[in-house]
Amino acid sequence: MIQDAIWYIALTGMGLVAVGFIYVISQAGKSADAAATSKSAHTSNVLRRWLFGALLVIFVTGSYATLHRFPIPSQDASLDAKQVVDVVGQQWSWAINPATVQAGTPVEFRISSRDVNHGFAIYAPDGRIAIEAQAMPGFTNKLLYTFAAPGTYKVMCLEYCGLGHAPMTSQIQVVAARGD
Ligand SMILES: [Cu+2]
Incomplete structure (x- = not known):
């Protein structure tokens, strides 16, 4: 079940990378004017910020979801166990x-x-x-x-x-x- 989900996520990721490669290859060799160059620089900056934000959210949610159920209680406080x-x-x-x-x-x-x-x-x-x-x-x-x-x-x-x-x-x- 979870393996299937991870498999689909990995496939989607690999697909996106492949699409990116195909796009870059299709654009190679075309000359760009100054306006297009500055527009693409702006786009890549925006993309980078979004990607960083997304990674941050994934990291924080992933850490919380996987760590907070660990059976490690507070080591200093009294646990009040019978x-x-x-x-x-x-x-x-x-x-x-x-x-x-x-x-x-x-x-x-x-x-x-x-x-x-x-x-x-x-x-x-x-x-x-x-x-x-x-x-x-x-x-x-x-x-x-x-x-x-x-x-x-x-x-x-x-x-x-x-x-x-x-x-x-x-x-x-x-x-x-x-x-x-
Ligand atoms: Cu031993």
Whole structure:
């Protein structure tokens, strides 16, 4: 669906470039008088301004539309999440406390490291990556995530951190929300 849209946008862009080339080639060799020269200089200036404006709008809307849904909350303010999980990585294991959370309510992860950089990643039972953040010594990175479904979620390290990097795995149990 979105691939089709991108494909049509790319085709349209390529078509416009091709039309531009054909126009330039068809105009090549024709001599222009002074009035025509100054008119074309004016036209190209106007076009350049419009193009710059259009690029600015595309850049700002694109950034807003794609960035504001990132699951990265404010790192300084209190997140007021009912569930908080402390995560500490070290060569080569994860300390996750608590390792059981409830589905349906936001979980605040506070992620850090005791030694080198690690990549804290949670994989859903279907194998898709749910969230990921760097575990860095001296910093606490916060993530806010709401598990949609109960299950056993696998934790893996996504930052090469030495010999024991590959088996540096763990688990988080997500249980159904208690009706309250
Ligand atoms: Cu690692």
